[in-house]
Amino acid sequence: SSRPASMSLMSQCGEEQVAGEYSKHYVTLKQIGKGAYGCVKMAYRRSDRLLTVAKFILKEKVGAQFWVDGPDGRRVPLELSLLLTLKHPNIVSVVDVFENDKYFQMVMEKHGAGMDLFEFIERRPRLDEPLLSYIFRQIGQAVEYLHSLNILHRDIKDENVIIDNKFHVKLIDFGSATFMSKDTLFSTFYGTTEYCSPEVLAGNKYAGPELEMWSMGITLYVLTFFVNPFSDIEDTIQGPLALPQLVSEDLEQLLRWMLCKEPANRCTVAQLMAHPWIRQPVAIANYVFQEIVDCDRHEANPEMYYSGSLGSPRSGSPVSLADPLAKERSNPSEVA
């Protein structure tokens, strides 16, 4: 299956993306994943070979309402300013920021092997409900934190969540995020149609949290059944919610509550986090990543293959990027 596109503008990056001070500190590697993102690449820090993920944000593609004043008075994209400010175990952190005439170069921590939940789901993981709950509650924790700061992510979906081999997940991609306030309604939708709520698809204005809860509901549904609940916009607005497999009563109740067509009756993030299905006990130490999802050894144990001076490897001896084992799959080729 192919990845649905965000409505936020996707930009093509040329060689100009690495120009400037950034390249004095980082060596840019091949595109991440299947290369669908011209603007997100692996990069390693020259000083210690720390492997990171660099996102190149083309200034001219950042919409007028997505700029804020940075600490030194210069204008910076909100996506960048938010990720620099936010500090949460389930939100990706920024390591470094540079800019040239055309681009901001945002260097992020590389979480795990760089697998997002879209790819995770494509591999048909053998998830049981406690493990599913463990993964999903972390997205809930990130969203609860964001909403407490009056921040809306607005593009929550499987590919904007990355997972490591301990099932620790982090939310990424704040390119559609915004601040909300009690008395302001939004009229433009910036996320991904498949994850958009019926009332917003129908053209109604929205406050925010209720839209976010719908996209969380779609994400939970996709994680549970590996298919989308609705076939198109019409179906999202009108269609009944069908569950293709039997799940626990608690999970079914939660899915129906999050995907409630009437926004006023939809589950809130506080209700989500208090829900028995979210609060169920999970013996996470009993789950082994490579038994749950098919992966190669670098994905099962990325810490053994990539070395950096920050954080010591948990097992085995570290090997450098030049090690052939590390190149086996990613085969990094320098573009800079």
Ligand code: ADP
């Ligand atoms: P876009 O705004 O173009 O969707 P994203 O920020 O979502 O860009 O990044 C695109 C993809 O790159 C993600 O879906 C994910 O697969 C990967 N990615 C982005 N940031 C990271 C990161 N810090 N660690 C690992 N993978 C990442």
Ligand code: MG
């Ligand atoms: Mg994205």
Ligand code: MG
């Ligand atoms: Mg984006």
